Amino acid sequence: MFIKNKAPALVLTELLIVIIIIVILSFSIFMAYVRFLEKTELAFDRSNIAILNSATKIYRSINYDYKSMNAKDLFVNIDTDEKRIEALVRSKCLTNMVTPMHEGAKYKWSVPDQLWVLKISKDFPPLTPLGDNFSEIVPNIIEKMTERFNESGSYGLTWGDRRWTDIGLDPDDWKDKPINHLYFTPGGATLRITIENGYSLRFQDVYG
Incomplete structure (x- = not known):
C-alpha cells in the first residue's frame, strides 16, 4: 500500500x-x-x-x-x-x-x-445615546418615561430589557450599566425614584 x-x-x-x-x-x-x-x-x-x-x-x-x-x-x-x-x-x-x-x-x-x-x-463616542454622565442621562430618562406616561398612562416596567424597550431604548446600549445610581420603581400612574447616596436631583415645578 x-x-x-x-x-x-x-x-x-x-x-x-x-x-x-x-x-x-x-x-x-x-x-x-x-x-x-x-x-x-x-x-x-x-x-x-x-x-x-x-x-x-x-x-x-x-x-x-x-x-x-x-x-x-x-x-x-x-x-x-x-x-x-x-x-x-x-x-x-x-x-x-x-x-x-x-x-x-x-x-x-x-x-x-x-x-x-x-x-x-x-x-x-458618548457613553450612552442620552449622554455621558449622571446629570445628562437622568433628565433624559425621566423625559422618556414622561412621554411614555402621556401616551399610555403608564411609566413602563423597570426590570430586564423592558426597562429600556418600554421607553423606546435599545437594551444593548445600556448593558454595561452606565447609570446605576438611580432606581425607578413605577406603579401604574406613580413613579418612585430612589437616589444612591452622594447624588441628588433638582426638579422644576412645571406648574410654577
Whole structure:
C-alpha cells in the first residue's frame, strides 16, 4: 500500500488558514481585553464621581452659613476643578486627590447643578445615546418615561430589557450599566425614584 503525500500547495494553504485563524482569535482576544479595560476604567471614574459628591456633601455641611447658602456656587472663589478637589482634601472631606483613569475623562464640577459629573472627551463616542454622565442621562430618562406616561398612562416596567424597550431604548446600549445610581420603581400612574447616596436631583415645578 502506498500513501500519497499531500501536495506542497495544499499544505501551504492549510498553514495559511491556521495562521489566519490564529490572527483572528488573537485580535478578538485583544479587542475583548481593550473593551474590558475601558469598562473597568469607566467604572473606576464613575465610582470616584460618587466619592466626590459624597465628600462635597460633607464639605457643604461643615461650611454651611448664610453666605454660602445664598451663593450660586458652593466653592466660592475657587475657579478650577483641581483646586476644588484640593479644598475637599484640606477640609478632610476627602482622603486624597482623585484623578481620572479613562483616557479623555475629566471630573468636572457643574456650577448650575452643584454636582460633580464625569465628562468624556469629544474624541470618544458618548457613553450612552442620552449622554455621558449622571446629570445628562437622568433628565433624559425621566423625559422618556414622561412621554411614555402621556401616551399610555403608564411609566413602563423597570426590570430586564423592558426597562429600556418600554421607553423606546435599545437594551444593548445600556448593558454595561452606565447609570446605576438611580432606581425607578413605577406603579401604574406613580413613579418612585430612589437616589444612591452622594447624588441628588433638582426638579422644576412645571406648574410654577
